[in-house]
Amino acid sequence: MDDHITSTLIDRAAPYVSDFDYKGNITASATKPWAKWLEATLGFRNHWYPVDASRNFKEDAPRVVTLLGEEILFIRLEGQLRAIENRCPHRGSRFSVRPLFYTKQTITCWHHTWTFNLDDGSIRCILNNPESKLCGRRGVKAYPLQEAKGVTFIFIGDIAPPPLALDVPPGFLDPDVAVCVADPYVVRSNWRLGCEGGYDPGHHFIHNWSPFPIDRGIPFSFGVVSTAKDLKETTDYEVRPDGPRGFTRHSAKAAMRFDATIPARGTEPATTITLPLAVGMSDEAKAAHEVYKIDVGLWMPCGLIVNPFPGPGCIHNEYYVPIDENSHYYFQCGWRRVNSEQERKEWEGTQGHFNWRVPVVEGFTRQDAEAREGIAKFYAEENGWQNEIIAAYDIELIMWRIFASDNCRGIQKHEHALGHFRR
């Protein structure tokens, strides 16, 4: 825990908050200190991203997945999963039109017989011109992959990939962590709106329409507001060299609001609203509700932690993986610490299914996905990144934008997606 980082981020973010009379030492500059966040339309480059549950890459069943704008062919042969650019460098043929694996280590293009090593992407040979000088040279992009906890991760970038542990939230790789993985689905918004929406302290209100809290009679609030002072006491930003970079907001001090008042105006009286599930609930009961004790955090490049959720002993972890400018994969998994292989199997199977996937993936986070889609047009077509109003509780979003701009390893560009830098 490094108080200094949090304080500094608060100082750098506060001048941009419309709601604040800021008395700090930094004044807002025309060039916002989160320029890289604004540039990262297609994602951050040189990071690991989860692609899918490993179970969904089956033996001898090639699949194309587009990530950060790059069209990637995945193939598992004799258990070994590989990923290469789905585009022959010769004339741009998509391998996936007719994927040919004459050996377990190569792919042959259906068009002109160029044959590539699956592991490094270089040209092994050209079947109809074995003497070609291109053999052993040039090639396609091959992607580093890692499978862990039933999740397939891919590294998208140009540098030697750092350990996976630097790009997953803390704890994921611990031996006693069992992970239940849901099938990812496509959300029609930019990935950054996923990140911001995940830990946004002001968005709780949307979950009053989520089946899980409705079914269980858990009162959801109008949302909490953290002040800058709260954040200083509850939020840790971490940049240890051997671990992931991100933050944890510990149980917020600010009370959640179950009642709200629309103030009077002229002859209109004030109107007080109590949210349906909180009607008749004592203040004590409200205050005691377990939802208060949840930690939330976000980790580079795009992994959210909600701990515990939906109940004791379970950690919810989700990622917003860029597909292109206008869509991302919503990748979700639920963790539990286990004491035996037996417990692990149970959690990965029916226990995780009923205790995490049904309540969270089916009953809760759909509303988050809808919320992102509900602001997608503003940010994509209406200059939202400039026109938004940064309110009090949005300071956390601004702090993250600055932190991410400071800590990303690069920006994905359209040129990367076109493959111009690869060959």
Place this chain on the structure above:
Amino acid sequence: MDDHITSTLIDRAAPYVSDFDYKGNITASATKPWAKWLEATLGFRNHWYPVDASRNFKEDAPRVVTLLGEEILFIRLEGQLRAIENRCPHRGSRFSVRPLFYTKQTITCWHHTWTFNLDDGSIRCILNNPESKLCGRRGVKAYPLQEAKGVTFIFIGDIAPPPLALDVPPGFLDPDVAVCVADPYVVRSNWRLGCEGGYDPGHHFIHNWSPFPIDRGIPFSFGVVSTAKDLKETTDYEVRPDGPRGFTRHSAKAAMRFDATIPARGTEPATTITLPLAVGMSDEAKAAHEVYKIDVGLWMPCGLIVNPFPGPGCIHNEYYVPIDENSHYYFQCGWRRVNSEQERKEWEGTQGHFNWRVPVVEGFTRQDAEAREGIAKFYAEENGWQNEIIAAYDIELIMWRIFASDNCRGIQKHEHALGHFRR
């Protein structure tokens, strides 16, 4: 009636007519005097527009309508209709995703509980942060509305709205006028092609395929041609400060043509064609046909009058209301002067239905809508505004373009549609 305006418009328009040997005092300049008409892709700003029949805005049933590129939420509560920008200024959430009216005077955003006054759009409060300094400041655009004669009008602009009477054709608001309103529908062309097509003297020919004249055996012609001299005698342009601005073309002097000749060429003989419904009709019968006695006019910003039509005592009134660059609402209503509430009810009900809506909306103006769609691509994608050929009878179109450029209150821009100027 102001002869001077008509004469001046003829003088200003004539140099651009390919068909004329113009002997006037003005020469064509490279900068056409209808520049504002060319700019007004999204409509004229600071005018009233009809949106829909008031009956189609039902109690507690929110609807989104896009007009002049602006996405607008309509809500009627306790009888009072309101219209606001469908976009929260905080982060661009569309209110319509889940419209919440906790009081009859406010709307609350489903995403972060920002709550706005429906009448002026300002922030009343933020439910999860009552102390926010944004309360009472900022807000969304709220639109002036007026309901008259069963029609809902909206003012789209930035100035204090002038009286509605200045933006509807003369007579509409007269107490003895009863109005039958058809449901508007979308036409896939720019709205300006609607305006021009409505009074275009050369387009009559298309109605030889309209069910109404075919069913009634009314001969339709190849179209009339008005000369500049005719126009001077038959067309009044009006710019009274207390009334709408526009023109009326009184019964044209030029005869309609029921016969036409394709002249001989080389060994090809001349061919004379008589339109089917005029075959066997005497010249007297043709000349006497009531269609001659119709006045036609167009009024700012986009309201056509055809009087009488389809028969004595009925006035047809239609509007071409911009949706975006490529489409407009075709809004049609039929007027009749009445002597009692009983007569008014009859006209608004079955009488208007059978005597105006069936023959005109179903049996006549569909061909006008098709005609606009038939030239939409030329004007949208093929530089039609520059490449068109301005023929003799098109002088009336040019006169209107100049008049509209002189008399509009502003031009709608994309920035308006994005809301940048509103908050």
Place this chain on the structure above:
Amino acid sequence: MDDHITSTLIDRAAPYVSDFDYKGNITASATKPWAKWLEATLGFRNHWYPVDASRNFKEDAPRVVTLLGEEILFIRLEGQLRAIENRCPHRGSRFSVRPLFYTKQTITCWHHTWTFNLDDGSIRCILNNPESKLCGRRGVKAYPLQEAKGVTFIFIGDIAPPPLALDVPPGFLDPDVAVCVADPYVVRSNWRLGCEGGYDPGHHFIHNWSPFPIDRGIPFSFGVVSTAKDLKETTDYEVRPDGPRGFTRHSAKAAMRFDATIPARGTEPATTITLPLAVGMSDEAKAAHEVYKIDVGLWMPCGLIVNPFPGPGCIHNEYYVPIDENSHYYFQCGWRRVNSEQERKEWEGTQGHFNWRVPVVEGFTRQDAEAREGIAKFYAEENGWQNEIIAAYDIELIMWRIFASDNCRGIQKHEHALGHFRR
């Protein structure tokens, strides 16, 4: 036969081949000598193109076909086929909305009665304004047509059309040639990928998936590679003033490969693959296969010849006719020399159907069309024309690109498609 042309083209192309150690006299320049090929996104202007089988233009049945971006209306009246721009110059109305032929020599616009001569496109008269000065002036583009061998050809350009014989492959117009014509279909790639794919010596491999060779047990190979030396001996480029311009590659000397080896790497052994239909076939049998004796050639502007194919006595001829930037018509016909009208009728009917259309159009060239679509995105969106790798056998493609750039009569531009140059 002009050896000099081939040699020169080899010299000009070779410096761009990645695979070559070129020892010639010309060095690669930054400005590639096939600039016109790169510009010709919409096709070459001032050439004849096949549109459709003449049988598909039926009496009194107007049709719109878009070619090289131009929207063209075809109408056959009293047997005479005409083609004009489908756009009235007045206000851009599409004639095809309601095509009116009041005489056999004219078309009348449904909108404002402008009437045009079908043969030269000029305005004959305006029905509702016979005195207009526009009569006899202005007009629409009228297209020269020629019907030959059951094929309708159109000339798209501005110059006096040269004889059709200059734009069809040699022999097509010979009196003893009978032609069986297939209905053209749309392929979703730029037309130039069609040209290049047709004679591409390296693409044979794709036909291992074609029903025709599979059904007949004809072994298809991994493809042939022609060296520059081979090309000099086997390829004739022709530029006779009275004939078409193009080339013929006579039976290639290079052997086709039915076996290929993926070389060993580290502990991986080498893997030898024999194509299924060649398994167990003797070298003699392979060498003797008739597929060796086929000549292939391409002729300006876009006509391929494969001779003989699919069997002795039949010539396959196909064209890639530009529709727009992203699609072309795949127009195919099969020729046979005949000795009598009886033989001609048989070939144009059932004989051509079973001996050419079924094996070639249905059983072979579908894979060519798929191959073009498989590289379309690379060339359209991923800067493929710059990023492609030019391999050994691609020298023939480069030679053609240079030859076509030298010999085309013009480049089709977007302005032509919009009609700006026509009136």
